[in-house]
Amino acid sequence: QENTRKKEMKVLEDAKGDSNCLEDLIQKAKKLFFDDEIFESHKVVLQMEKLFKEGTLTGKDGKKISMFDPQYLKWRMSDLCDEIISDIDTINKMITVVKELDSGESEKYGWGAHNSIDGSKTWYRKHEGLPTIDIACECTINKHIFIPLSLFAEVDLYAYWLPGMDFCNVEKNFSRFRKTVHSELTFPWPFNNRDGVFHGYGTTLPQDNAVIVAMNTIKPDKKVHLDCILPGPRSENNVKLTVNCGCFYFRYINEKQTLFRGIYNADPHLALVPQPLVDYVMKKVIFEMLKVIQEKCDSFEGSIYEKRIKENTYLCLLYTSDAADEQRGVDLGGRRINKKQN
Secondary structure, three states, rough: HHHHHHHHHHHHHHOOOOOOOEEEHHHHHHHHHOOOOOOHHHHHHHHHHHHHHHHHOOOOOOOOOOOOHHHHHHOOOHHHHHHHHHHHHHHHHHHHHHHHHHHOOOHHHHOOEEEEEOOEEEEEEEEEOOOOEEEEEEEEEEOOOOHHHHHHHHHHHHHHOOOEEEEEEEEEEEEEOOOOEEEEOOOOOOOEEEEEEEEEEEEHHHHHOOEEEEEEEEOOOEEEEEEEOOOOOOOOOOEEEEEEEEEEEEEEEEEEEEEEEEEEEEOOOOOOOHHHHHHHHHHHHHHHHHHHHHHHHHHHOOOHHHHHHHHHHHHHHHHHHHOOOOOOEEOOOOOOOEOOOO
């Protein structure tokens, strides 16, 4: 199936690789997007913009596209165009945070180390004049990278093990690794629960030997996103949860170790973020989450996660071949994450 998909993609690229036609480029960007090739899809968007500025972007009839062309305006205002640009922006922001934490000088970037327990670490950062707060955490999971990736792939099971998550439902699967998800988080009294609809997607970062699962909240005023009808809040008392950008980050260390990081920039919709709430999130939610992740990975064999992987034709292929190969890792697209050479 993967080989067939690649052949189809190559035919499409060969046929339209040099095309200046707006319609052809839109179809190419769309196919790449839903094939989980977000970076390649973004390149096509940039190509369209370049051709438009040069005055060489054309319609099917070969005539140059003007800025008032209905099809061009429709594309620029579409959810798909907005999502491609937004996804790349989110990924780049998350990569920046990863570099800040990797530097060993996180305090230089405004991060405050909150705590460190049994090798797990947490940080937080407030932005002066803004309602948002940044939270980051990390731990080393003593398992092959495929195991924690398998755990996080089963989004509908999050509510059963992620601390503070009371509800999680996949509203729509757009591709193998792109979903719209509705979730509710439990907050301690006197705060109301938080409710949000997220768009999540996974891709590889070959330069980091890593996989990133990025996410952002869909604007609350939207009723439909990428043809998915969005649900309302589960309770009239719930407050909208806004995650401007966030991610689960998995870096291959070796055959038996994976670096996990969770990074979030969120607006809790509070006039003031009290320190007790920060402490609660860090100690009762974040550290507990890191602990549970390790426990879930340790008990992967024979679990519902392993069962689901074996029932999924595509992922089962990765699990029984690449993931069983102790000399290499794998990424979300079936391409190998090779062991780095010293």
